[in-house]
Structure formats: C-alpha cells, structure tokens
Amino acid sequence: NAGVTQTPKFRILKIGQSMTLQCAQDMNHNYMYWYRQDPGMGLKLIYYSVGAGITDKGEVPNGYNVSRSTTEDFPLRLELAAPSQTSVYFCASSPRGTHEVNYGYTFGSGTRLTVV
C-alpha cells in the first residue's frame, strides 16, 4: 500500500518563483488536507477538501491555491514564493470517522521547501 505520496521531497525556490506540490492517495479517502509545519509552531492547516470538486480554506491559506479534480489527487500551488513560505509541507487524507472508530489522518512523508 502506497498510502499518501508527496513529491518532491525537497525543493529550493527563488523568491517570486512558483511551484506545485503534488499529493496522491490510493485509499479512496474523501478527505484530504494540506498542513505546513514550522519549528515550535505545530501543524497549521492551509487548505482542505471533503471530496472531489470541493475545497475550503484553513487557518493559513494566503499565498497558496489548491484544486481537487479527482478523489486521489490534491495538489498545492505556490504562486510568487516568499521566504515566509519556507517550511515542511504535509499532505494528509482520512476517511469519514465515527464516534467509536476513527482512523485519523494518514500523512505523507512531507516536502521540505526553502525559499531563498
């Protein structure tokens, strides 16, 4: 089982450049998420999706865009990269939980992005 696959694992961008972080899951999960993790700051939600064609902003959406054309894929687009976007980015997916059973999020292994 591949789970959640993120590419690339590492990337260095120059200020003003753009890039797309790829995320794919093969578990048929409806819910998908993008988080960023900065030292001492925990995980901050950027965008999330509850199904194909549906996306919504999280806590820190500025400077990012997403799309969800299929259940499997949830790419994150950075336009006009800034040093403040230097971070580790995690994609995650989950099925809908219940009170009794909750499988939580399955996270990818992360993309380490540096903007210089």
Next chain:
Amino acid sequence: QKEVEQDPGPLSVPEGAIVSLNCTYSNSAFQYFMWYRQYSRKGPELLMYTYSSGNKEDGRFTAQVDKSSKYISLFIRDSQPSDSATYLCAMSGDFGNEKLTFGTGTRLTIIP
C-alpha cells in the same frame, strides 16, 4: 490565547520510566481527541483516539480526557528508546474528521 497549548519540551527520561504528556485547550466544542507520534523527518502517525471524556488504553499507552478541565494526557509505561519522537495532541469539534487542530508537539527522548 492558542486554542491548544502543549509544552514543547524537550523532555528526557530514562528507559523504563513512565512518561506523562499533556495538552490543554480552550474550545469547549472539541470532543474528538487524538495523539500523534512523529519521528524525525517523517509524517505524524495516529497513536491514540478518544471520543469525549474518559480513558483509553492500548498496550503501554493510555490516553485520558477531562473535558471539565479541558485537559488531555498521554501516558507511556515502560518507556523504550523507540518511543523517542515528537508527540502531538490533536482535537476537533467536527464530526467525521474535518479539520483537526494540533498542539505544537512535545519532543521526547528516552535515554537507554
């Protein structure tokens, strides 16, 4: 005030000790509580899940939730060097896994 507060540590304990990790929160709507473990340069993985108040035990791990005090805990018994990781609490008020709010994580080192 942050919605979820967690002592970042670092916390170092000898092998075999009991470890206590804690989070406090301010949003009374939270009712789904989780603990994730994150090894260095890896994504977090779910360790424990608890709905509403109470205790839950899984092997050497026990999760406790006290909604009246807005306080959750994770206990690790007979700690092992392989338990060395960052532990993040997470919680949500949304039924069905939407939008977890995470603590900042506590970095734990078990000394052999």
